[in-house]
Amino acid sequence: MRDWRELRGYFRALADVRRLRIVAELTHTPEISVKDLCGRLRASQPLISWHLRVLVRSGLVQTRRQGRQVFCALNRPAFRAYADRLASMLDESVLDETAPLRDESSVMLPQHPPLGA
Numbered sequence: 001m002r003d004w005r006e007l008r009g010y011f012r013a014l015a016d017v018r019r020l021r022i023v024a025e026l027t028h029t030p031e032i033s034v035k036d037l038c039g040r041l042r043a044s045q046p047l048i049s050w051h052l053r054v055l056v057r058s059g060l061v062q063t064r065r066q067g068r069q070v071f072c073a074l075n076r077p078a079f080r081a082y083a084d085r086l087a088s089m090l091d092e093s094v095l096d097e098t099a100p101l102r103d104e105s106s107v108m109l110p111q112h113p114p115l116g117a
Contacts, residue, residue: 003085003089004089006082006085007082007085007086007089009058010058010060010082012058013054013055013057013058013060014060016051016054018041018043018047018051019051019054019055021041022037022041022048022051022052022055022061023055023060023061023074025037025040025041026061026072026073026074027074030073031071031072031073032071032072032073033069033070033071033072034048034049034052034069034070034071034072035069037072049070052072056072059075059078060074060075060078060079061073061074061075062074062075
């Protein structure tokens with residue numbers, strides 16, 4: 001169950017277009033300053049820092065401080081680990097086939113009298 005939660009956090013971190021653009025930008029360089037990243041993405045420093053915080057908390061990006069500047073880099077092993085974990089979970093068929101899945105059609109909706117009745 002813990003694996004599912006971690007994978008959910010991974011996908012939530014990547015579920016924003018701006019964060020995907022940050023990841024794409026980080027794939028082209030081993031390390032970049034937040035200031036330079038802001039310039040490349042044409043976004044403010046507070047906005048980029050907020051998105052970087054989400055990526056750092058998920059373990060996908062690493063940061064280091066040098067004086068007043070912050071540098072960030074993609075955590076490539078974390079991406080590989082998440083991909084491997086997802087692949088193994090899908091291969092092992094972790095989903096219990098006997099457990100009923102929630103079907104939206106099985107949800108009871110309130111019955112309304114026909115119009116004009």
